Amino acid sequence: MKIGIIGTGAIGSILAKKLSAAGHQVKVTNTRDMATLREIATNLGAQAASLEDVVKEVDIIIFSIPFKAYKDLPKNLLQDVPQKVTIMDTSNYYPFRDGQLTGLEGKTESEYISQTLGRPVIKVFNNIMEYTLKHKGKAAAEEGRIAISVAGDNEEHKKVAAELVDQTGFDTVDGGSLAESWRQEPGTPAYCTELDAAALKEALAAAEKGKAPAVRDAVMGKFQNSKLFPSNEEMVTINRSTAAGDLK
Ligand SMILES: NC(=O)c1ccc[n+]([C@@H]2O[C@H](COP(=O)([O-])OP(=O)(O)OC[C@H]3O[C@@H](n4cnc5c(N)ncnc54)[C@H](OP(=O)(O)O)[C@@H]3O)[C@@H](O)[C@H]2O)c1
Known part of the structure; x- marks a missing residue:
């Protein structure tokens, strides 16, 4: 598949490396000048692209940037991206880091991101730490494989996300709709607790709203x-x- 990744930090760079190693055609962008970006991309097995080009002619777009950065992205960034393209979001909100954001109150983090981007996203790769993602992947069916939850409103796009998760070495559990995705936000029993699929399912169910x-x-x-x-x-x-x- 053709994948565009926005952000080559801790999470974006691991995803770019693993997904290009899995045989996907990956292009990446960040905030650097093109020469620096090219060097970074080459080391990840990816192509360098501008923000405008990273979203063109791809099957999947993965946003992996700080939560506070979404509001400053160009408003028309996804305007010409076909609806069939799966848009994935890895982000988490931490007030001490991201500040207070207009429009977030009363919404799940992913509902805010979807509204900000003008497109529904799939929330995935948010409840796994960088170290875990990098070092603790296992082959499918291997004992003790850690699971990640996938939340969103489009079942086809959730399937696409689950396939990518599998290729990075992890199982998936259905995290429900975007409205339910608070169950995998920071501070929940499902957040970065390195659980297998059965335990993650229980953790999602055990989450208590508002806690x-x-x-x-x-x-x-x-x-x-x-x-x-x-x-x-x-x-x-x-x-x-x-x-x-x-x-x-
Ligand atoms: N770190 C973790 O363990 C972890 C785990 C799960 C989820 N997350 C979440 O995933 C997201 C990414 O986390 P991270 O730790 O990978 O962050 P990070 O290391 O700070 O990297 C952020 C990346 O986003 C890029 N970026 C920022 N603004 C941009 C813009 N306007 N256009 C293009 N690229 C932009 C940065 O570009 P430059 O390189 O040019 O600065 C950088 O490559 C965050 O929302 C975080 O909460 C993190």
């Missing part, structure tokens, strides 16, 4: 209070225990 922001902020407080930057294992432990109710 996640306090848990999310408590997790960040614990990370900041760590003497050293916590390891992946420590972060998973903190995510799990805080979501289970240990806010201190």
